[in-house]
Amino acid sequence: MKTRYSHGGDEHIFVEMDEEMSLDAFFKSLSMTNALREAKIDGVTEICPANASCQVKFDPDVIAPDAMLEELKKLEDVAEAAEKRMTTRIVEVPVFYQDPWTHETLMRFRERHQDPSGTDLDYAAKINGFDNAEGFIAAHHANPWFVSMVGFVSGLPFLYQLVERERQLQVPKYLRPRTDTPKQTVGYGGCFSCIYSVRGAGGYQMFGITPMTIFDPKQEVSYLRDFMVFFRPGDIVKFSPIDRDEYDRILKEVEAGTYTPKIAEVDFDLEAFNADIAGTNAKLMEALDGA
Structure with a gap:
C-alpha cells in the first residue's frame, strides 16, 4: 500500500492508506492513530480515524505543518510493524x-x-x-x-x-x-x-x-x-x-x-x-x- 499525505489548510493533514477499502488498510490506519496518541506530540488537537485513512488536526502555532508531516511519516513504520489484532x-x-x-x-x-x-x-x-x-x-x-x-x-x-x-x-x-x-x-x-x-x-x-x-x-x-x-x-x-x-x-x-x-x-x-x-x-x- 502506498500512503498518501495531503494538507487540509494550515490545521489538518489527511493520511490515505489506500485508495481501496480493505482490512489491511483499516488496521494500518488504526495502528497509526494509536501510535500518534501514544506519541503525545505537542500541538495535536484531534485524531480522526476513518475506513482506510485518518485525519489529524493540529495547532500550527505550536507545530508547523511541515514538522507535523514529518512526525506522521516517522509513525508509518510503527504502523506497518504493529500487530494486526484486537x-x-x-x-x-x-x-x-x-x-x-x-x-x-x-x-x-x-x-x-x-x-x-x-x-x-x-x-x-x-x-x-x-x-x-x-x-x-x-x-x-x-x-x-x-x-x-x-x-x-x-x-x-x-x-x-x-x-x-x-x-x-x-x-x-x-x-x-x-x-x-x-x-x-x-x-x-x-x-x-x-x-x-x-x-x-x-x-x-x-x-x-x-x-x-x-x-x-x-x-x-x-x-x-x-x-x-x-x-x-x-x-x-x-x-x-x-x-x-x-x-x-x-x-x-x-x-x-x-x-x-x-x-x-x-x-x-x-x-x-x-x-x-x-x-x-x-x-x-x-x-x-x-x-
Missing part, C-alpha cells in the same frame, strides 16, 4: 428486512433511483446475481460485518463485510440522494452497509430497519447511558433477520428500558482471518450463542 466485541443487530417504513420511503423516491420499476432490494439482488430479494437478504446477514468507521452523521457505523473480496456485495448509491430516510434504516452504498442513526437525507439503498437504537444524545436508552453512540471502530456486527412481531417486541423493550443488545467479547486476528475466513467467521458468530 480484542473487540461482536454484536447481534436484529433487522426487519422488507419493512413497510423503508418501502414507503423508497417508493416516494423512485425517480432518483437506477431502476424505478422495482425496489432497492430487487435492484441489489439483480446486479449481484441473485434470483430474488430473498437471496440477497440471505447473503447480507449470512456473514459478520466489521465496523471500520463511525461518523458522517453522529453514531452512523460504516460496515465492511467479512468475506473474500470476490464475494463482496456491491450496490451503488441512489443517482440523486433522498430528502428522507427513516431512523435506524439498514442501508447499502458501494461496498459498505450502514445503519442510519437519525432520520434525514440519504443516498444508500434501503433494505430494512432495526428496532435497536444506536444513537441517543439524551442518553435515556438503558444501554446508552454511559455514552450516546453505541458503535465504535473495530466492532463486529451480525445482522439477524426478524419479523414484524419480533420488531414490535424489541422496540417496546427498548422504549421501556429493558432491552439489552446481545454482545460477546472476541479476539480478531487479521492474519488468522485471511488464512481461514470461513472458520474465523464461524468462531465469531458462535461467540454470540453463549451471550
